[in-house]
Amino acid sequence: MTTPVTIIGSYLSPYVRKVLVVLQLKGIDYRIDPIVPFTGDERFSAVSPIRRVPVLIDDRVTLSDSTVICQYLEDRYPSPALYPSNVADRARARWLEEFADTRMGDVIIWRLYNEVTINPYVWGKPTDQALLQKTLDEDLPQVMDYLESQLPAQGWIFGELSIADIGVAVFFRNAGFARWQPDVARWPKTAALVQRALALEAFERLKPYEHKSLRTPIPQQRAALMEMGAPLTTETFGTAAPRRGPMST
Template sequence: MSQPLKIIGNYISPYVRKVLVCLELKGVAYEIDPIAPFVGDERFSELSPLRRIPILMDGDLVLNDSTVICEYLEDRYPQPSLYPRNPAERARARWLEEYADTYLGEVVIWGMFFQIGVKRYVFGEATDDEVVSRARDKELPVALDYLERQLPAEGHVFGDLSIADIAIASFFRNAAFVRYAIDPQRWPRTAAFVERTLALPAFQKLAEFENRTVRTPLDKQREVLAEMGAPLTAETLGNAAPRRGVMRLE
C-alpha cells in the first residue's frame, strides 16, 4: 500500500489551498505539516531553498511551487481532470492560474493579508496603511475589472471545474480573512463566481481547518488542528523563530 503524500504548508496560504483542493477532488491521501514558511527550520530551507510553501513530498521526490505540484498531481492522478483537454482552453486555464498566483498574490496577499495579519501578529510590526489602501482601492479593482470579463455568469470557466477556478477562488478566500468582500453591484460575475466556487465541498472541508488556524497563534496551531482531526504528519519543520523568506511571494 502506497504511503500518503506529504504536504508542507499552512492551511491559510492560497498556494497551499490550491494544492489541497486538487488532492481532495482527486481523492488522493495526504498528510500535512501545516507550518507557515516564516517558522520553517533548516530542514525546511533544504527542502525549499526559496523558503516558500507548499512543498510536496512523494517518497524521494520533493517538489516546490504550487503550479508545478498541481501539474504533477494531474499527470499522476489524471481523474478527475482539472485541466481542460482542448489545447487553447488548457493554455488559457494556465494563464488564469498564473494571473491569480502572480497579480492576486501580490495584491491580496502582500498588499492586504500580510500587512493586516502576518506583519502585525507574526513579526510585531505596524501595518502600512498606505500599502493596504493602494492594494484594496486601486490595484485590486484592476484585477476585478479583468476577471469580470473572463468569468462566466454561471458555472465554471471551462464548463468543468478546473485549476483556473480553484486558483482564483483561493485568493479571494484570503481576502475575506481581512474583511474584503467583492462588490456584487460593480463586479456581479466575479462575486457570484467566487461565492459558488468557495461553496464546493472541497473548499468547505478545508475551511473548517482554515477558520481555526486563522484565529490561533502560530505556536498553537498544530495542537488545535490535531484536536480537530487534521491529517497531520508525525513531525513538523515549524520550530524556528519567525524570519522572512528570500523572496516576497510565497
C-alpha cells in the first residue's frame, strides 16, 4: 500500500488503542488524527455517524467501529493472524472482545474513567462519588471475577496472541489512568495476562503519546503530540468546542 491508513481518535481511547496495536502488530503504516470524539467537526459526523472513535479511512473503506476495523485489517492483512484458526476458539475470542468492548467499556470507561477524568476535565462536572464507589466496590470486581474465570494462568488465552488478549488488555490502561490497578492476589491470572500484554512493544510504544495526551489540555494535544514526533495526519477533524454525540449520556 502506498497511502498510509488514517485513524481518527485519541490515544486515550481503549478502542483506538486496540486498532493501533493491531496495526502495529501487522506492520501497517498509519497516520493518526488524535481527536477526542466530542470535538469532532461536521466532517467527523459524516465519517462517524454516532460520533465515536476510532474511525479508519484507507484507499477502500471508511469504518467507524474498532471491532469492525480489526476484523477488516485481519481479512485484508492476514499475517500475522490475530484471530485463532480454530472455529470455536475464534468465536470465543470474538466473545471476549465483545465482553471487553461492552461490559468493560461500560464499567471502566463510562463509569470509572468518565467520573475521574472526562466529566471533571471535559464537561466541568464534578465526580459522582456514589457512582464511583459502586463501580469500585461492585461492578469492577464482577468484571474481574468473570475475566479470572476465563483467562489462563500462563501464556495467551488461545495459545498465540489474539484479539481477545489485546481487546481485554486495552481497558486496563484506562483503569490505570483513573488510578485503579487489579489486585494481583485476588485476580492473579487476569493481572498477569494484562501485564504480559501491556509489556508488548506494540503497547509500549503508545505509552509516551498516552501520557502526553493525559497531561495536556485538549486544545493543545495535537501540537504537543506533533512536537514529540507522533505519526500525525496533516489535517484534523477536530474543532475547539466539545459537544456530545447522539449515544453519549
